[in-house]
Amino acid sequence: xxKISLRDKFSEFSEHWTPKVxxxxxxxxxxxxxxxxxxxxxxxxxxxxxxxxxxxxxRIEFEDYPTVEISxxxxxxxxxxxxxxxxxKEECRVMLVEPKGTVNTGASPGDLTAPxxxxx
Amino acid sequence: xxKISLRDKFSEFSEHWTPKVxxxxxxxxxxxxxxxxxxxxxxxxxxxxxxxxxxxxxRIEFEDYPTVEISxxxxxxxxxxxxxxxxxKEECRVMLVEPKGTVNTGASPGDLTAPxxxxx
Numbered sequence: 620x621x622k623i624s625l626r627d628k629f630s631e632f633s634e635h636w637t638p639k640v641x642x643x644x645x646x647x648x649x650x651x652x653x654x655x656x657x658x659x660x661x662x663x664x665x666x667x668x669x670x671x672x673x674x675x676x677x678r679i680e681f682e683d684y685p686t687v688e689i690s691x692x693x694x695x696x697x698x699x700x701x702x703x704x705x706x707x708k709e710e711c712r713v714m715l716v717e718p719k720g721t722v723n724t725g726a727s728p729g730d731l732t733a734p735x736x737x738x739x
Numbered sequence: 740x741x742k743i744s745l746r747d748k749f750s751e752f753s754e755h756w757t758p759k760v761x762x763x764x765x766x767x768x769x770x771x772x773x774x775x776x777x778x779x780x781x782x783x784x785x786x787x788x789x790x791x792x793x794x795x796x797x798r799i800e801f802e803d804y805p806t807v808e809i810s811x812x813x814x815x816x817x818x819x820x821x822x823x824x825x826x827x828k829e830e831c832r833v834m835l836v837e838p839k840g841t842v843n844t845g846a847s848p849g850d851l852t853a854p855x856x857x858x859x
Contacts, residue, residue, distance in 0.1 A: 620818070622808075622813050622814070623815065624812060644786070644788065644789050644836060645786055647767055649789065666764070666765055688742075689742050692744060693743060716767075716836060
């Protein structure tokens with residue numbers, strides 16, 4: 620029952636591509652992630668995924684759609700099953716909203732697969 | 740598959756206490772609401788509710804807990820079943836995240852009950 624400061628939570632980690640859970644409603648989680656460079660192509664077979672840019676700018680590339688650029692104060696929903704690749708030229712701070720248990724690399728596990736349910 | 744600007748969406752309505760849906764993931768919705776003054780005491784029997792302050796400051800009063808003040812860049816989760824009253828001295832812009840179908844006045848319908856699933 621404590622309020623959550625996004626700025627404070629972002630200050631508690633520095634790694635890139637490792638989503639940190641900051642809050643939960645029912646079986647959904649709010650995660651903060653710092654991104655820089657290119658992520659891996661992947662899709663989430665079981666869920667849509669919301670990206671909300673808190674600071675900076677990022678791009679989401681798609682196989683069959685034009686690349687989307689989202690900046691601070693903008694959000695984007697990647698539909699379930701849609702293959703995508705997040706990337707950012709410079710460090711970008713993002714909040715993700717998705718069901719508990721969603722793995723960052725979806726159906727493409729690899730070196731960038733982060734621990735799940737990792738709270739900060 | 741279009742990006743969503745919170746600022747643009749907020750510019751499309753001026754009423755207070757009428758949440759407007761801007762995005763959906765699975766069966767959850769992201770809603771923007773402008774609040775000012777006092778809302779009604781209510782609880783949501785079936786769900787937790789996330790408040791994310793986008794601009795300004797607001798308070799959430801509780802019957803059995805201290806009042807919480809949340810400002811821009813802060814969020815708060817009201818657990819299911821917890822009776823609460825949102826309020827704001829000056830207009831505050833908030834994003835709510837909750838399951839589709841959640842009514843703004845929860846178990847206390849009245850004059851401030853807003854249309855549900857009202858997109859902007």
